Amino acid sequence: MAVDLSVNLAGLKLKNPVIVAAGNHTHDGATMARVAQWGPAAAITKTIVAQPVPDILPCFAQVNGGFLNTVLSTVYPAQQWWEKELPEARRGNDMAIIVNLAGRWPEEAAELAAQAEAAGADMIEVPTVCPHMKEILEAMFPDLELAQPVFTDCAPWAAMFKAVKDTVKIPVVAKFSGGFLHNVKDWARAAVDAGADGIDCCDSLGPGLSINIETGEPWLGGPRGVGGLTGPAIKPIVLRMVMEVAETVKVPIIGTGGITSYKDAVEYVMAGATAVGMATVGHVRGMEAYKKILNGIENFLADHGYSSLEDIRGLTLRRIKERRTHNRMAITRVIPPTVNDLCNGCGLCARVCVFDAIEMVDKRAVILNDKCYGCGLCVNVCGRPGAILQPYFEAA
Numbered sequence: 204m205a206v207d208l209s210v211n212l213a214g215l216k217l218k219n220p221v222i223v224a225a226g227n228h229t230h231d232g233a234t235m236a237r238v239a240q241w242g243p244a245a246a247i248t249k250t251i252v253a254q255p256v257p258d259i260l261p262c263f264a265q266v267n268g269g270f271l272n273t274v275l276s277t278v279y280p281a282q283q284w285w286e287k288e289l290p291e292a293r294r295g296n297d298m299a300i301i302v303n304l305a306g307r308w309p310e311e312a313a314e315l316a317a318q319a320e321a322a323g324a325d326m327i328e329v330p331t332v333c334p335h336m337k338e339i340l341e342a343m344f345p346d347l348e349l350a351q352p353v354f355t356d357c358a359p360w361a362a363m364f365k366a367v368k369d370t371v372k373i374p375v376v377a378k379f380s381g382g383f384l385h386n387v388k389d390w391a392r393a394a395v396d397a398g399a400d401g402i403d404c405c406d407s408l409g410p411g412l413s414i415n416i417e418t419g420e421p422w423l424g425g426p427r428g429v430g431g432l433t434g435p436a437i438k439p440i441v442l443r444m445v446m447e448v449a450e451t452v453k454v455p456i457i458g459t460g461g462i463t464s465y466k467d468a469v470e471y472v473m474a475g476a477t478a479v480g481m482a483t484v485g486h487v488r489g490m491e492a493y494k495k496i497l498n499g500i501e502n503f504l505a506d507h508g509y510s511s512l513e514d515i516r517g518l519t520l521r522r523i524k525e526r527r528t529h530n531r532m533a534i535t536r537v538i539p540p541t542v543n544d545l546c547n548g549c550g551l552c553a554r555v556c557v558f559d560a561i562e563m564v565d566k567r568a569v570i571l572n573d574k575c576y577g578c579g580l581c582v583n584v585c586g587r588p589g590a591i592l593q594p595y596f597e598a599a
């Protein structure tokens with residue numbers, strides 16, 4: 204069956220859900236044009252500001268399960284973006300361009316937004332609070348007394364957002380911070396009240412630290428060597444935040460955070476996202492990662508008999524509602540899993556079972572029902588999908 208991958212992101216028609224998030228694959232026009240060759244429907248520029256600051260180097264550090272960076276915004280003047288980088292980004296491709304921009308005050312943001320629209324941006328994205336902002340500004344302006352970023356007061360950002368929204372006709376989306384861990388619903392309401400046409404959730408978490416143990420030096424430059432955490436480590440948290448945003452407001456969501464495979468992207472759509480953003484995966488695996496994820500999404504939909512992303516969008520929200528309506532909010536009765544012929548006898552499940560409830564018999568895992576606690580660990584660690592089936596997780 205042919206699969207329709209197109210999505211409607213706040214009126215912007217995208218040929219597929221894959222968006223290259225603001226990062227170093229969108230740091231200039233030539234790189235954006237190169238990334239377009241790998242199939243994403245849209246790319247979001249690095250944050251364009253009126254007064255760019257240089258990057259603090261080294262600015263990247265790969266950590267177990269994630270990535271740290273000290274990058275804050277573009278290093279190029281806004282005028283260069285409008286005159287050179289955006290036209291270059293468009294050359295030879297049909298990728299939509301979303302301009303991410305920030306001002307120090309509402310009027311400055313509105314002015315940048317007007318310039319971006321005049322330069323042909325398809326959409327604008329306004330970021331909120333960056334968790335490693337203080338690290339970078341402290342390095343650039345050591346004499347300034349800088350406060351820690353504030354994740355609780357939506358009002359100053361909402362004023363900035365509204366100024367942008369009131370200035371342009373193209374859609375404007377809010378880019379949330381990973382710092383909105385416990386109040387993302389409040390921010391979602393504030394963003395929609397300020398006129399947001401969509402929400403991109405989210406930017407990095409942190410800040411985090413990684414140390415070179417040969418020298419004791421942090422791997423990153425900057426006063427304390429800390430940076431924003433992105434990549435797989437943040438995905439479960441951001442996925443939960445996306446689900447909460449989807450429960451709270453009706454505007455389309457870009458699910459961004461730790462996507463490294465089509466499976467992550469599908470999870471975001473099931474949690475309610477309309478499109479999916481990714482940066483780190485491309486930085487650590489190369490631009491071909493975007494194409495691989497896009498192909499994987501298409502194959503997943505086709506293999507499961509889905510005709511479009513609409514078929515799975517918000518599926519998890521519905522499943523969660525069913526937990527309530529089917530009285531499955533708290534299962535305390537043990538239902539042991541079953542093992543089938545897909546088991547290849549690797550024995551990992553038996554080694555990790557903390558209840559000592561799995562034995563290997565003739566190179567096959569056997570669940571000891573009287574010892575099984577129904578914890579689900581074996582199902583999750585098994586490298587052969589479908590070899591251990593857990594009735595809890597089957598659709599009602």
Ligand SMILES: Cc1cc2nc3c(=O)[nH]c(=O)nc-3n(C[C@H](O)[C@H](O)[C@H](O)COP(=O)(O)O)c2cc1C
Pocket residue numbers: 224225226227248249250270272274275276277303330378405406407433434435437459460461462480481482483484486
């Ligand atoms: C190197 C790098 C630079 C980034 N620069 C920006 C930026 O300029 N503006 C912004 O809003 N987000 C920026 N981000 C955040 C990403 O757009 C994205 O929200 C975040 O990395 C989470 O997605 P990921 O786990 O797929 O990387 C940057 C991320 C990375 C890794």
